[in-house]
Amino acid sequence: MKEQPWQHQVHLTDPRALRAYAHPTRMRLVGLLRQEGPFTATRAAELTGESVASCSYHLRILAKYGLVEEADPGGAGREKPWRATAAYTDWPNYSPDPAVASAAEALNAAVAENQLHRMMRALETRHTLPEEWQRAERHSDAMLYLTPEELVALGERLDAMVAEYADRGYHPELRPEGARRVAYMHVAYVAPDGRDGDPRGEHA
Structure with missing residues (x-):
């Protein structure tokens, strides 16, 4: 182990x-x-x-x-x-x-x-x-309208879901067959005013 x-x-x-x-x-x-x-x-x-x-x-x-x-x-x-x-x-x-x-x-x-x-x-x-x-x-993004409290709550929900798989990093016996290392990032920031020409569109 x-x-x-x-x-x-x-x-x-x-x-x-x-x-x-x-x-x-x-x-x-x-x-x-x-x-x-x-x-x-x-x-x-x-x-x-x-x-x-x-x-x-x-x-x-x-x-x-x-x-x-x-x-x-x-x-x-x-x-x-x-x-x-x-x-x-x-x-x-x-x-x-x-x-x-x-x-x-x-x-x-x-x-x-x-x-x-x-x-x-x-x-x-x-x-x-x-x-x-x-x-x-997955390579996707979305523009959301949130309050600071809602953004914190969303982050906590995502953290909780990611945490369900965290122990597999240090306990190989927990990894199902076919599992591979996956870099999973979730980033949220206040978008600058104006449009940045996102090629995926506002609701990608």
Whole structure:
């Protein structure tokens, strides 16, 4: 059975932690540790294509802010194994502190760029998927008129449905035959005034 992180999520509020996590290599290392960990800096270099020294440095920065930790305190140097401290990372959607708000916005932008990059890579190879997977994938959007309270409630409902499948990430025995890793994103933001020329139309 795959080792499960100790916490459900780690909550970042320190602006320094938010900016540290916004680095693409660090985000990738945390994601890989959640999927493949624990592993050493040497293994991290094999998975990312970065140097061992670079991975070791980034892992130490992540440990400083509580995102990863040593899996074996007795390990030595670059061969000591690291593990993620939580299954998910969370940070404020809003903060009255300008430093926190600015760092959170920078992290949001980095995450969005990373997600878009991964989605484009998936689209490039989509034609190689079996027909049932191509039909099952979803690429859709909608323009809704909601109050802040309704948007929060909608997000909570979606979170609850996604949570029904979350344990499969750390318990392979729960995965039905034919299951594959699926990146599922749901994003909601207040649309800017005016029309952006969405090719799918307002009610796609």
